[in-house]
Amino acid sequence: MRSNLLRISLLFLLFVQLSWAADKNLSDTHEFLLKNGLKLIVREDHRAPTVAHMVWYRAGSMDETNGRTGVAHVLEHMMFKGTDKVKAGEFSRLVAAVGGRENAFTSRDYTAYFQQVEKSKLEEVIKLEADRMSNLNFDDAEFLKEIQVVMEERRLRTEDNPSSLLNESLMATAFMSSPYRHPVVGWMNDLQNMSASDARDWYRSWYKPNNATVVIAGDVNAQQVLASVEKYYGAVATKDLPVRKPQIEPPQRGAKQVQVKAPADSAQLTMAWKAPRLEPGKLDEPDPYALELLTAVLDGYDNARLNRSLVKQEKVVNDVGVGYDMISRGPALFVISTTLAKGKTVDQVQASIRKAIDEIKQKGILESELKRIKVRILSEQIYKRDSIFGQAMEIGGTEMAGFSWRDIDYILERMQSITPEQVQAVAKKYLVDDHLTIAVLDPQARKSGAEGGKP
Template identity: 35%
Template sequence: MLHLTLMTQLLAAPLPLDVQDHQLDNGLQVLTVRRMSAPTVSVQLWVRTGSRDERPGITGIAHLFEHMMFKGSKKLGPEEHARKVQGLGGQLNAYTSNDMTVYFENVAAQHLEAILELEADRFQSLALSNTMLASEREVVKEERRMRTDDNPVGKLVEAFITTAYQTSNYRWPVIGYMEDLNKITLDDCSAFYKAHYNPKNVTIILVGALEHADALAKVKTHFGAWPAQKRPARSYTPEPAPKEARRKTLSFATQTPLLLGGWQIPGASDEDIPALQVLGQVLSGGMSSRLYRGLVYEKEMANYAAGDVWEFAGKGQFYLWASARPGVKIEAVEAAMIEAVEGVREGGVTGEELDRARAQVERQAVYSLKRASGIAGLLGRSLIYYGDWRPALHYLDKLKAVEAADVQRVARRYLDPKLITSVHLLPEAKP
């Protein structure tokens, strides 16, 4: 077994985390983080697969498979995994995104081995069946109806994604299309499980009241016999830079017109991301932001206005959205939104705005790092986006280094009004 120990307190990094990086003989990566501030441990398993690893015809299979991972193994029946974790007083959940699938439990530290045994069981011997597939297919279809098909914001977001991404494998929604969900077969699921749920494609991250050697020994006990496989190659088709604005208008059974506008930005590992995050706070970070203050308070055009940075391993999006007040045309709201963007592009930001925006982003990061699960999440995202967990340790330094000139520079570079992707969702015409 290759055992690479890296005590990150020795690095010139702002996050003094006691991290050790291990690799089992089968290729499974294990990160252990000793953090004795509470008698708990966060267990996270990061799978390097998400909706980007699908193809037309089986969109949604990564998320569907996340559901199926709770439905039984050779040792446990449906939902028994969750009942056992809850019986230990623990919390558990999972999520799927474009780039990753993550499973996690937070439990008292003395239950670490019990959790590892449970995870090893389902990761190595999931009991796939047509009955399981049929049941979870209906659950996911209902989730799609609630979150997208019958939801104006979900409908808006899906339309934006399919407009902003036309060739990239980020162009389909994580939850998948209904017609594909109906067609996914048990053979598709078996092939997906075999290809992506293998030790070289998974990282286990343990954070909390643990001793490195003991935690590693427990992982080796339960995962050491997991047969090694080749890590699947990840396909990615970059979305070409748009040469003109992309626009779409759709109608929906709603009373409030909605607008979602965005611009292509680089992947999450790019050096410009911290400045873009600060820009996001200047424009849309709360009620004192330029967008909210201008559209909601001063111009009284919108009921709400917000935005953020969508970070992907590949090219992401800087987005802004708003809901129009009664009698206000959505085109006028978009014009006011562009005016706010142009204000930063042409005039920059004030020192007060910069300080407040940096503090907001930093506060969010620091709050997350107060929890073992937040630390595990930070390291996991860094692994997915950079291929390495170490850049996560320097995030706050990069954020603090953002200056007003950087904010204006990234606004000029990426937020060209002529290259906006804009989606309008309008109330259906009354008969």
């Protein structure tokens, strides 16, 4: 009885804290739309004299065409190669000079750039970022140097990494039509044949204010931020964007399997099922929330079901992970990834995974088990909002998937209403062989230094 009362009290406390945070976020968050189509979202948080400035372009690898995969990521690199006013390499130096940090990242859904600076330096980074939104200017020589950097990045992170190779083959096998089948870094042949004009065309097509969202979080005044953003970003001309084709993934009609042979110490098994994602305008659909909670049931804490059964009890794997992207622009997969223990076979591991899933399908999950997971999700959300940068990331990622920052708290609230029966139902409905793609890493002996060294 005492432990139940403690759990209920903790849950109530977290709900109170979240409700306070939600009300505060709504009152301290401001959204503006500039005349040129740029969206500005300002989150005021005055706990520390710092600010995160981010610009998100709704253009990622899913917007690429065959033969030009990787160009979104390549352009991310080229954005640091200068404008008419700022020489190549100067952007990062100027941000560092005002005590800031900066970087960029590309995903399937978007490309984003950020700086985190002391609040009095905000206008300086706004000016720099707005300048390269419209005035990027790099020569062919800079491109030729940087494309070599990207190709080396692919070699190191993918071609020399068996886990990355396996994931790349999994995605290319699971999807037939969706551009999610292509790696964000691009296929090597496409990188080898990419030209500076490909990167410039990508920039001219997508890097426009009407395809961008600026997110600024920190110790700021929203109206003052708006004035600075209008001064610099507002001067950038709008432009028609390319037509985006739906590229809807056709229904899968049976299980798929792919094997990858690569130098590695251990075999790996990944099982991925097609699953629905949360869609804008359909926030009350229960299945995506139930799938998100199912990932936590299987792998959300140290003694979650797969870790307990596969790692601790049966000792068939060294590690196991479960992933599912509920919010994205493209189709979703529910993924279970494992690294096999020495002497264990893929068939043994697959049988153990299926046994754990079948137990949920047949017996369901406990109410107490789900409550524990919901408390963990709430607490993680509250801790995340202690970070100014984390708040900006959450807003930007949500907006890029087609949702509003206003939906964030409702999504979390909706997840709290999911029942054990709904979690059991999605396991039965989606974790079936007709939706399944299996990827197996067959480990090969590593070459000796004499045999495998680069010429």
